[in-house]
Amino acid sequence: MRPKEPPAPEYGYAYVNPPRSGNEINGMGVPEKIPPRKIAPDDFTIEDYDYKDLFDFFFMTMSWPVFKEFVLGMFESRKARGRVAGRRTEVDDPVSMATHVKQKAEEIGFDTVGITEARDELLLYEGDRPYPYKYAICLGTEQDRKTMEQVPQPEAGLEVVRTYRRSSSCSNRLAAYIRSLGWPAEAFAVGRDILMMPSAIQAGLGQLGKHGSLINRELGSNFRLTLVLTDLPMATDAPVDIGVEDVCATCRACTRYCPPDAIYDDKKMVRGVEKWYVDFDRCAWYFSMTTGCSICVEVCPWSKPGRGPKLSEIVLARREKN
Numbered sequence: 370m371r372p373k374e375p376p377a378p379e380y381g382y383a384y385v386n387p388p389r390s391g392n393e394i395n396g397m398g399v400p401e402k403i404p405p406r407k408i409a410p411d412d413f414t415i416e417d418y419d420y421k422d423l424f425d426f427f428f429m430t431m432s433w434p435v436f437k438e439f440v441l442g443m444f445e446s447r448k449a450r451g452r453v454a455g456r457r458t459e460v461d462d463p464v465s466m467a468t469h470v471k472q473k474a475e476e477i478g479f480d481t482v483g484i485t486e487a488r489d490e491l492l493l494y495e496g497d498r499p500y501p502y503k504y505a506i507c508l509g510t511e512q513d514r515k516t517m518e519q520v521p522q523p524e525a526g527l528e529v530v531r532t533y534r535r536s537s538s539c540s541n542r543l544a545a546y547i548r549s550l551g552w553p554a555e556a557f558a559v560g561r562d563i564l565m566m567p568s569a570i571q572a573g574l575g576q577l578g579k580h581g582s583l584i585n586r587e588l589g590s591n592f593r594l595t596l597v598l599t600d601l602p603m604a605t606d607a608p609v610d611i612g613v614e615d616v617c618a619t620c621r622a623c624t625r626y627c628p629p630d631a632i633y634d635d636k637k638m639v640r641g642v643e644k645w646y647v648d649f650d651r652c653a654w655y656f657s658m659t660t661g662c663s664i665c666v667e668v669c670p671w672s673k674p675g676r677g678p679k680l681s682e683i684v685l686a687r688r689e690k691n
């Protein structure tokens with residue numbers, strides 16, 4: 370897929386005071402293992418403040434339908450928590466309970482589900498208070514591929530926020546179901562201060578791609594993540610190797626099509642780990658200018674419907690042979 374007429378990567382937003390580099394805040398080049406920092410904390414500090422200007426620009430220039438979905442999504446978030454039923458369903462078999470929860474999640478509308486332990490180092494930004502839950506259910510919701518083929522046009526941006534809203538509503542329903550079994554559960558959709566990707570990788574939903582997004586075997590990167598944290602005892606999943614590293618080693622689709630050249634061809638040291646990393650300073654303003662861009666995730670070969678399983682099979686077989 371080729372992006373249709375992406376806007377030129379010209380300067381999209383004129384800062385009054387150029388902010389401190391987002392790459393520095395993200396810990397690019399830092400050899401120590403330290404927790405991630407928020408680019409735009411709730412209490413903006415002076416050095417981070419100008420990113421608020423960029424985010425304001427993003428919100429002020431978005432179309433009315435996109436804005437409406439955002440507002441409705443925020444309204445939806447009031448159902449993330451709720452009363453836990455007084456009578457508890459005891460769990461003798463965590464494996465069966467995990468299977469049951471996954472079936473329930475799919476019935477509610479999720480396209481992929483994985484379970485892992487809720488670990489502070491996977492969920493929290495620097496200085497955040499721990500969440501009082503034992504398990505993280507990681508949930509993926511597919512975006513409509515036909516609409517997403519229009520990236521980076523506003524129709525695709527609208528589909529992204531629609532998917533976020535749908536996944537928010539579905540995660541609220543799953544959390545409510547778990548609470549009805551007598552176990553605490555809370556839904557975490559976009560906009561909540563929590564990291565999602567590290568838990569999703571642990572839960573076997575996919576692997577990190579060169580474009581900085583998660584790649585799932587069936588959905589590619591054409592999906593959005595949400596979490597439900599809970600104490601309901603469930604068997605956990607393990608990380609997967611579907612061959613993303615092998616494909617990213619030679620593929621350059623995302624680097625080639627990224628208009629502001631934000632995607633590096635080599636891994637970077639980020640907070641003590643060598644990994645794929647996207648240049649925040651380059652991506653952020655183009656992303657804001659185009660209501661969410663998403664070119665990189667849609668040109669990724671894994672995102673082509675039906676291609677992932679075959680691709681995984683081929684690269685893993687090739688690796689085995691060598």
Ligand code: SF4
Pocket residue numbers: 580626627628629630631632647651652653655656661662663664665666
């Ligand atoms: S989302 Fe960011 S990294 Fe991806 S193509 Fe757009 S500008 Fe590049």
Ligand code: SF4
Pocket residue numbers: 578579580581616617618620621622623624665668669670671
């Ligand atoms: S487009 Fe290619 S290089 Fe980029 S993440 Fe996908 S497979 Fe990796």
